Amino acid sequence: MTSPLVKAKSEAEIYINTVFEQMKKKYYHQTEFLQAVEEIFISLVPVFEQHPEYIKHNILSRIVEPDRIISFRVTWLDDQNNVQVNRGYRVQFNNVVGPYKGGLRFHPSVNESIMKFLAFEQIFKNSLTGLPIGGAKGGADFDPKGKSDEEIMRFCQAFMTELYRYIGPDVDVPAGDIGVGGREIGYLFGQYKRICAAHEAGVLTGKKPGYGGSLVRTEATGYGLVYFVEEMLHDHKQSFLDKTVVVSGSGNVAIYAIEKAQHFGAKVVACSDSSGYIYDPDGIDLNILKEIKEVKRDRIRTYIDYRPNASYTEGCSGIWSIPCEIALPCATQNEIDGDAARTLISNGVKVVAEGANMPSNLEAINEFLNNGILFGPAKAANAGGVATSALEMAQNSSRTYWSFSEVDEKLHNIMKSIYLECKNAASTYGFEGNLVVGSNIAGFVKVANGMISEGVY
Numbered sequence: 001m002t003s004p005l006v007k008a009k010s011e012a013e014i015y016i017n018t019v020f021e022q023m024k025k026k027y028y029h030q031t032e033f034l035q036a037v038e039e040i041f042i043s044l045v046p047v048f049e050q051h052p053e054y055i056k057h058n059i060l061s062r063i064v065e066p067d068r069i070i071s072f073r074v075t076w077l078d079d080q081n082n083v084q085v086n087r088g089y090r091v092q093f094n095n096v097v098g099p100y101k102g103g104l105r106f107h108p109s110v111n112e113s114i115m116k117f118l119a120f121e122q123i124f125k126n127s128l129t130g131l132p133i134g135g136a137k138g139g140a141d142f143d144p145k146g147k148s149d150e151e152i153m154r155f156c157q158a159f160m161t162e163l164y165r166y167i168g169p170d171v172d173v174p175a176g177d178i179g180v181g182g183r184e185i186g187y188l189f190g191q192y193k194r195i196c197a198a199h200e201a202g203v204l205t206g207k208k209p210g211y212g213g214s215l216v217r218t219e220a221t222g223y224g225l226v227y228f229v230e231e232m233l234h235d236h237k238q239s240f241l242d243k244t245v246v247v248s249g250s251g252n253v254a255i256y257a258i259e260k261a262q263h264f265g266a267k268v269v270a271c272s273d274s275s276g277y278i279y280d281p282d283g284i285d286l287n288i289l290k291e292i293k294e295v296k297r298d299r300i301r302t303y304i305d306y307r308p309n310a311s312y313t314e315g316c317s318g319i320w321s322i323p324c325e326i327a328l329p330c331a332t333q334n335e336i337d338g339d340a341a342r343t344l345i346s347n348g349v350k351v352v353a354e355g356a357n358m359p360s361n362l363e364a365i366n367e368f369l370n371n372g373i374l375f376g377p378a379k380a381a382n383a384g385g386v387a388t389s390a391l392e393m394a395q396n397s398s399r400t401y402w403s404f405s406e407v408d409e410k411l412h413n414i415m416k417s418i419y420l421e422c423k424n425a426a427s428t429y430g431f432e433g434n435l436v437v438g439s440n441i442a443g444f445v446k447v448a449n450g451m452i453s454e455g456v457y
């Protein structure tokens with residue numbers, strides 16, 4: 001993949017280059033956002049060459065500016081009755097395809113650049129699902145680590161007290177992301193209901209089953225990732241059976257990716273948290289991992305207390321030096337740089353698929369593509385979570401519940417069709433097998449066509 005952002009030639013390249021240069025000037029400090037924009041822009045050159053109408057409608061300048069960014073103070077009381085203050089955000093990026101949709105992240109690193117990169121990626125991911133959902137993201141620079149359950153509840157209530165006026169089942173539907181799972185969604189939903197005096201179940205997804213949550217939403221991102229990889233492997237006459245797999249993270253996405261990969265016969269030997277990683281040569285014991293992470297909310301290092309053959313190493317990046325055939329980064333952005341990618345390749349990795357959002361930087365992606373590694377980009381590979389959120393919205397609107405197997409089958413079919421769509425878009429535009437280009441193009445074209453149909457606004 002050559003970068004048009006380096007050397008401009010055709011009218012399409014000049015246009016894309018010009019818009020990117022303007023972005024760099026305006027948002028030079030938003031490095032994650034610029035990184036996400038650059039990855040997409042590079043892929044779009046062949047599309048703009050064939051579709052000059054996108055230049056006429058100035059689609060790129062419009063699509064990189066969020067519809068609105070809502071930023072607010074969140075004030076709450078800790079257990080010692082001290083007043084604490086955080087910054088909350090909701091970036092409503094694009095609602096051409098459907099209501100704004102995307103998760104909430106509670107993590108101390110949250111800032112406007114990270115919110116914008118996540119919301120921008122969400123536009124194209126959501127478009128790829130084939131379901132009517134636009135792109136958004138939100139969150140706060142709140143650190144849930146070490147907080148009591150009561151503090152989490154008070155923070156969620158304070159956050160929703162600000163956010164409620166900007167969301168709604170047909171307007172904007174938040175869900176979970178890092179630091180936000182079923183517990184937090186419950187507290188957020190309770191507060192929304194209290195303020196609005198209405199059980200509008202479709203205002204949030206990722207609710208627990210029993211008050212409007214969909215079965216499979218908890219498992220969906222991890223399962224969807226593995227279903228996507230299964231399609232990649234199948235296309236190359238391979239399978240998960242007996243493959244050695246490394247998964248980073250040990251949160252929602254990682255745990256259910258491990259579960260499904262093990263179900264398909266793979267041996268998952270390592271996973272991590274933000275302090276370090278564990279290596280278990282006998283294969284991760286998922287019951288122990290779930291107990292540590294989902295019940296005790298403890299550190300991953302405690303895993304070795306239960307498994308004498310396992311080892312723990314402080315620091316996260318070393319996980320990529322463990323030899324494996326399949327690597328599934330499921331922790332956070334930019335966790336695989338060029339060096340980590342080269343280490344994985346020299347240790348024989350064959351498939352890399354992204355459960356996290358933007359876990360590989362541009363150098364790493366180019367290493368994988370240039371070395372013939374099968375690479376599943378986040379927008380496509382982790383779309384199963386938001387797709388199942390859209391299925392939750394559908395159940396909420398029709399006031400019904402579907403069974404686990406019904407939702408799982410729909411998720412599986414969605415992942416198969418996303419894979420096919422990306423693969424076909426890549427080959428249509430002359431980039432056979434390049435799912436980065438394929439996912440960016442397939443996600444973009446639907447949104448761009450919608451923008452033209454809906455007129456200038």
Ligand SMILES: NC(=O)C1=CN([C@@H]2O[C@H](COP(=O)(O)OP(=O)(O)OC[C@H]3O[C@@H](n4cnc5c(N)ncnc54)[C@H](O)[C@@H]3O)[C@@H](O)[C@H]2O)C=CC1
Nearest residue numbers: 177178179221249250251252253273274316331356357385
């Ligand atoms: N939850 C969802 O449905 C979806 C999540 N994602 C993405 O997946 C990633 C993980 O999200 P969740 O599992 O939901 O969050 P989570 O909060 O459940 O888990 C995050 C995990 O990553 C670990 N972690 C954080 N920084 C790390 C680092 N530098 N190195 C190693 N581990 C680290 C944390 O300790 C935790 O175990 C994020 O990039 C998120 O945006 C993407 C699609 C949907």
Ligand SMILES: O=C(O)CCC(=O)C(=O)O
Nearest residue numbers: 102103175177385386389
């Ligand atoms: O389910 C959702 O709405 C959001 C999932 C999400 O945050 C993501 O796809 O990154």
